[in-house]
Amino acid sequence: MAGALITRRRALRMTGSGLGAMALGGCNILDGLSDLDHPLRAYMERANVLTMAAQRGLLDRDALAQEFQLADIRQPQRPNGVTNPQDADYLKHLNAEFETYRLEVSGQVARPLSLSLRALSAMPARSQITRHDCVEGWSCIAQWTGVPLSTVLERAGVLPGAKYVLFHCFDTIERSLSGGVKYYETIDLVDAMHPQTILAYGMNGSALPVPNGAPLRLRVERQLGYKMAKYIRAIEVVDSFETFGRGRGGYWEDRGYEWYAGI
Amino acid sequence: MHSNSKSNRWIKRQTRITRVTHWAWALSMFFLLGSGLQIFNAHPTLYIGDQSGFGFDNSVLALGSGARAFPAWATLPSGVDLATGRIIHFFFAWVLVGSLFLWLLGALLSGHLICDLIPHKGDLRDFKQDVRVHLRLRLPHRRHYGPLQKFSYGLVLFILFPLIVATGLAMSPGINAAVPWLSEVLGGRQTARTLHFCAAFGFLAFFIVHVAMVLLAGPVNEMRSMITGWYHLDEGE
Numbered sequence: 001m002a003g004a005l006i007t008r009r010r011a012l013r014m015t016g017s018g019l020g021a022m023a024l025g026g027c028n029i030l031d032g033l034s035d036l037d038h039p040l041r042a043y044m045e046r047a048n049v050l051t052m053a054a055q056r057g058l059l060d061r062d063a064l065a066q067e068f069q070l071a072d073i074r075q076p077q078r079p080n081g082v083t084n085p086q087d088a089d090y091l092k093h094l095n096a097e098f099e100t101y102r103l104e105v106s107g108q109v110a111r112p113l114s115l116s117l118r119a120l121s122a123m124p125a126r127s128q129i130t131r132h133d134c135v136e137g138w139s140c141i142a143q144w145t146g147v148p149l150s151t152v153l154e155r156a157g158v159l160p161g162a163k164y165v166l167f168h169c170f171d172t173i174e175r176s177l178s179g180g181v182k183y184y185e186t187i188d189l190v191d192a193m194h195p196q197t198i199l200a201y202g203m204n205g206s207a208l209p210v211p212n213g214a215p216l217r218l219r220v221e222r223q224l225g226y227k228m229a230k231y232i233r234a235i236e237v238v239d240s241f242e243t244f245g246r247g248r249g250g251y252w253e254d255r256g257y258e259w260y261a262g263i
Numbered sequence: 264m265h266s267n268s269k270s271n272r273w274i275k276r277q278t279r280i281t282r283v284t285h286w287a288w289a290l291s292m293f294f295l296l297g298s299g300l301q302i303f304n305a306h307p308t309l310y311i312g313d314q315s316g317f318g319f320d321n322s323v324l325a326l327g328s329g330a331r332a333f334p335a336w337a338t339l340p341s342g343v344d345l346a347t348g349r350i351i352h353f354f355f356a357w358v359l360v361g362s363l364f365l366w367l368l369g370a371l372l373s374g375h376l377i378c379d380l381i382p383h384k385g386d387l388r389d390f391k392q393d394v395r396v397h398l399r400l401r402l403p404h405r406r407h408y409g410p411l412q413k414f415s416y417g418l419v420l421f422i423l424f425p426l427i428v429a430t431g432l433a434m435s436p437g438i439n440a441a442v443p444w445l446s447e448v449l450g451g452r453q454t455a456r457t458l459h460f461c462a463a464f465g466f467l468a469f470f471i472v473h474v475a476m477v478l479l480a481g482p483v484n485e486m487r488s489m490i491t492g493w494y495h496l497d498e499g500e
Contacts, residue, residue, distance in 0.1 A: 030340055030341075031341055033351065034340050059437070063441040065439065066439060131452065140315060223436055252346075257349070258349065262435060263353060263438075
């Protein structure tokens with residue numbers, strides 16, 4: 001019996017120290033995964049392609065995100081990221097109450113557009129009460145009003161071969177020695193043509209506030225918040241986003257986040 | 264005739280599929296827990312309902328209060344890095360779900376599920392006796408799982424695994440649009456997030472008990488059975 005106890009104790013100690021060494025060593029090795037060029041990270045990131053293929057392939061592509069009731073709006077929409085842009089061209093439009101603002105639509109389209117807020121508001125509008133899911137983990141329900149992106153794209157006439165819609169934003173989200181980095185995002189045409197994908201100019205019954213992206217922000221209801229670019233300056237229809245930013249399709253994507261944020 | 268002979272006390276206890284998926288789960292759970300705590304740290308508050316209360320209070324747990332909730336040694340990667348945490352988490356979520364399906368298929372075909380894991384009448388009868396044996400820390404090496412083993416493996420296989428996968432899926436906005444009832448039956452997206460967190464700690468509790476039992480029952484025999492499949496029974500089994 002005494003022999004057995006010692007063996008057990010020794011086994012416990014050995015296992016404990018073994019696990020400890022593994023954990024310590026493991027942490028150092030695994031911290032290398034933070035490097036965007038780490039081959040193991042690149043391999044693991046391919047799970048995002050699988051996730052997107054599974055969601056697009058197995059589920060209804062046209063499924064609408066859950067819509068809520070007015071009573072579910074219990075608080076102001078929580079803003080995130082840049083909430084008060086100080087960029088000169090933005091401030092110029094802000095001071096003119098966005099009378100001078102024009103949304104430029106260009107790239108692989110038959111008819112490039114330049115649309116004032118008034119022109120956008122004159123188009124058929126859509127209102128939806130949806131839940132905004134942030135990549136950080138929180139959710140917030142608000143009502144969004146705007147023009148379906150599909151209406152604008154149909155007016156511009158998307159050319160064959162185009163794959164993505166790129167959103168150029170006013171706001172500088174990062175300042176570095178080599179200059180400022182402006183927010184940008186891309187979505188594919190499946191999400192761009194989805195009926196709930198809107199260019200919102202209204203929120204909770206009033207004009208879109210500055211912290212939430214005035215004068216115009218994107219709503220892509222089946223993806224996470226970082227896909228929904230705020231302070232949209234221009235829309236560009238492209239067949240590839242490799243030449244923009246660091247080539248991963250968005251400001252946060254360039255910093256390691258997944259391009260497909262439906263999960 | 265030769266019931267006491269040495270060779271009769273060796274049995275092939277685990278199939279190859281069970282052994283491979285067991286270690287796939289062990290590996291996945293290590294990475295999922297570390298990366299999960301990294302993801303949790305990005306917003307270390309849990310709520311009940313569809314949304315997170317900022318203008319009202321529906322929180323059930325708030326950790327960290329501005330500082331890091333879980334320390335560096337508990338998260339993957341150790342630094343603050345939500346993007347990498349998510350990449351690790353979703354990769355191993357696929358490994359876990361894939362190996363769960365593989366195991367279920369194998370366990371159904373081999374009869375492992377029906378014969379070894381589903382409790383029988385006898386298990387109810389032997390339950391008290393099994394508790395007494397465990398309290399004395401004298402763990403027998405039997406041909407079949409005892410009632411407490413069936414209970415704890417059943418808890419993990421039929422409650423914790425389905426719960427952690429379902430609550431994980433319920434947090435995905437893509438799944439949410441196509442399958443809205445999933446988050447609804449779980450009490451809303453933020454409740455699902457809370458349950459996901461609870462299930463993760465359920466796994467951690469199981470892991471601690473599981474490893475303790477392996478060590479008490481004799482780590483060599485137990486590990487051998489989960490690596491090579493061969494298990495050495497007590498005399499008279």
